[in-house]
Structure formats: C-alpha cells, structure tokens
Amino acid sequence: MAIIVVSNPKGGTGKSTASLILATTLARHGASVTLFDCDPNRNLVAWKDGPTKSKVKVIGHAESNNISRMLKAEAAERQFVVADLEGTASLMVASAILAADLVIIPTQGSAMDAAQAKRAISFIEDQASVVGPREYRVLFTRTKPGFATRDERVIRDALARGGAPIFNTDLAERAAYRSAFTFRLSLEEMDPVAVNGLDKAIENADIFAAEVIEALRGMRKAA
Amino acid sequence: MNTPRSVPAGLSTLVDFKPAGGAGEATTVPDAPMRAIAEAHGFVERNPAVPLKRRKPVDEPTYSFTARVTVRSANRFIAWCEEERISYREGFDRLVKQIGQA
Numbered sequence: 001m002a003i004i005v006v007s008n009p010k011g012g013t014g015k016s017t018a019s020l021i022l023a024t025t026l027a028r029h030g031a032s033v034t035l036f037d038c039d040p041n042r043n044l045v046a047w048k049d050g051p052t053k054s055k056v057k058v059i060g061h062a063e064s065n066n067i068s069r070m071l072k073a074e075a076a077e078r079q080f081v082v083a084d085l086e087g088t089a090s091l092m093v094a095s096a097i098l099a100a101d102l103v104i105i106p107t108q109g110s111a112m113d114a115a116q117a118k119r120a121i122s123f124i125e126d127q128a129s130v131v132g133p134r135e136y137r138v139l140f141t142r143t144k145p146g147f148a149t150r151d152e153r154v155i156r157d158a159l160a161r162g163g164a165p166i167f168n169t170d171l172a173e174r175a176a177y178r179s180a181f182t183f184r185l186s187l188e189e190m191d192p193v194a195v196n197g198l199d200k201a202i203e204n205a206d207i208f209a210a211e212v213i214e215a216l217r218g219m220r221k222a223a
Numbered sequence: 224m225n226t227p228r229s230v231p232a233g234l235s236t237l238v239d240f241k242p243a244g245g246a247g248e249a250t251t252v253p254d255a256p257m258r259a260i261a262e263a264h265g266f267v268e269r270n271p272a273v274p275l276k277r278r279k280p281v282d283e284p285t286y287s288f289t290a291r292v293t294v295r296s297a298n299r300f301i302a303w304c305e306e307e308r309i310s311y312r313e314g315f316d317r318l319v320k321q322i323g324q325a
Contacts, residue, residue, distance in 0.1 A: 001243040029234045079240040090269040094261035123264040210231035
C-alpha cells in the first residue's frame with residue numbers, strides 16, 4: 001500500500017488534476033485506488049458523480065481530526081490511497097502530510113506557487129524532528145511540452161539549488177486533463193476524436209505515474 | 224489501425240503494492256508537537272468549533288417593537304409563549320397572522 005498526498009497551500013496549482021490523473025492512471029493499470037477529495041470545491045466528488053465507470057473510489061468527507069485515521073483505514077484495503085488536499089494551510093493538510101508515504105507538491109512556473117510550495121517543504125522538513133523524515137517531490141504542472149518559460153526555469157533552478165527533489169516528468173498543459181473534469185470521465189474513457197491530444201495526455205500520465213511508482217519503490221528499498 | 228500504446232516498465236505490474244490489511248494502523252504522530260510546528264508554519268484549524276446559538280436568525284429585515292401593554296396582557300402573552308415553547312417574536316408573528324382572519 002502507499003499513501004500519496006497532493007498538497008500545496010496555494011489554490012490553483014493543479015492538485016486536483018494531478019490527483020485525478022494519478023489515481024485513474026494507477027487504476028487503469030489494474031491497481032485498487034481510493035481518492036480522497038479534501039478540497040472544499042469537491043471537484044473530484046463531482047467527477048465521480050458523472051458518467052465515469054472508473055473503479056477509483058472517491059471519498060469526500062474528512063476533517064483534521066480524522067484524516068490520518070481515514071487514510072490509513074483505506075490503505076488497509078486498497079493498494080493506493082491518493083489525497084487531494086485543500087489549497088490552504090490547515091491542520092487537516094498538516095495531518096494528512098504526516099500520514100503520507102509520499103507528498104507530491106504541484107507548482108506552476110510562478111513565484112507565488114513556488115513560495116507556497118516552499119512553505120509545504122519547510123513544514124515537512126521541520127516536522128522531521130518529531131515524526132521522522134517524509135518523502136516529497138515537487139511536480140511542475142501546466143507546463144508547455146518542449147518549452148519552458150524564463151520564470152519556470154528560474155523557479156526550477158532555485159528549487160533544485162535548495163535541494164528540493166523534483167519529478168523529471170511535468171504534468172503538461174493538456175486539453176484532455178480539462179476534459180476529464182468537463183465530461184467527468186477518465187482519460188481512457190474519452191473519445192480520441194472529440195478530445196484533442198488524448199494520446200499524448202495518456203502518455204504523459206503514464207510516465208508521471210511510473211515515476212511516482214519508481215519513487216515509492218526506491219523509498220521501500222532504502223527503508 | 225491503432226498501434227498498441229507502450230506501457231512504462233514500472234507500471235507493467237503493481238502487485239508488489241499490497242493493501243496494508245487489518246484495520247489500518249492508528250497514527251503514531253504526537254498531536255501536540257505536530258500542532259505546534261504546523262501552527263508555526265501557519266497551518267491552522269480551518270473550521271474551529273463554534274458555539275451553537277439557540278436563537279434562530281430570520282432571513283428578513285427585523286424591527287425593534289416596544290409597546291406599553293397591561294400587565295394582564297403581558298402575563299397572558301408570556302405564559303402562552305412558554306406553553307407553546309416559542310419566542311416572543313414567533314408569538315407576535317402568530318398573532319399578526321390572525322389579523323383579518325376572524
């Protein structure tokens with residue numbers, strides 16, 4: 001089992017998209033997955049209420065005093081638990097981070113996103129003295145394939161210089177990721193004729209999920 | 224004809240990730256130090272407990288109505304509100320609804 005939480009105290013960094021794409025991709029490859037929607041906007045609950053036949057189980061109710069217990073209870077029955085945390089610095093976010101095997105911190109190539117990503121990193125690192133180290137990786141989202149803005153390059157370099165581990169794979173800006181929420185389907189359920197660049201989106205999702213799995217396996221080996 | 228999509232090697236099998244089983248281990252994170260560090264980083268309780276209010280708000284404008292009435296009427300009105308377990312405002316509303324219905 002693995003508990004993966006997706007967190008950045010700033011809203012709009014791509015947490016829900018990254019969570020949905022990761023959960024549905026792991027499910028597509030045969031894994032049992034529970035997806036926690038801890039965002040007050042409940043986008044993932046709304047997604048599950050749509051026509052999707054995805055086997056991903058979505059849970060939309062959790063509070064700071066029970067999130068840790070709920071994540072671990074699901075991990076007892078499922079291979080993967082993915083939690084999309086709210087875009088704010090709350091005790092629920094803190095509790096979920098500490099229950100995680102891996103924290104994914106999505107950020108766009110903007111100083112505001114990166115500043116909040118650093119806040120999450122700083123919290124994880126300071127907590128290490130109390131609860132032991134927690135693994136985390138920064139994920140760049142909504143990037144343009146094959147092109148990096150100057151801002152993005154500067155932020156990426158600054159994070160790397162600060163020692164923050166960064167996924168090699170970005171979650172690129174893809175129409176298919178937006179369509180997944182619009183049509184409330186997983187990527188493989190959508191019509192490749194109707195959705196532009198679906199193949200590329202699935203390929204990107206696979207490579208991202210594979211890197212997450214590689215990170216989890218690496219941690220297990222190191223333990 | 225569609226060519227089969229290649230699957231990254233790491234995703235070809237995920238059976239090495241097994242559910243933890245049992246009831247799920249209880250958290251061992253000490254609550255007080257965790258909260259102290261979280262709060263130092265600005266991670267605060269988003270929905271702190273708030274006391275409930277018994278008085279129900281109304282969703283229309285209100286007006287403070289004061290009148291000098293006889294003790295007899297006041298006592299009768301207060302006793303009636305007690306019997307009905309309603310507020311003075313609700314009692315007044317009920318009486319007002321009777322206007323024109325007799």
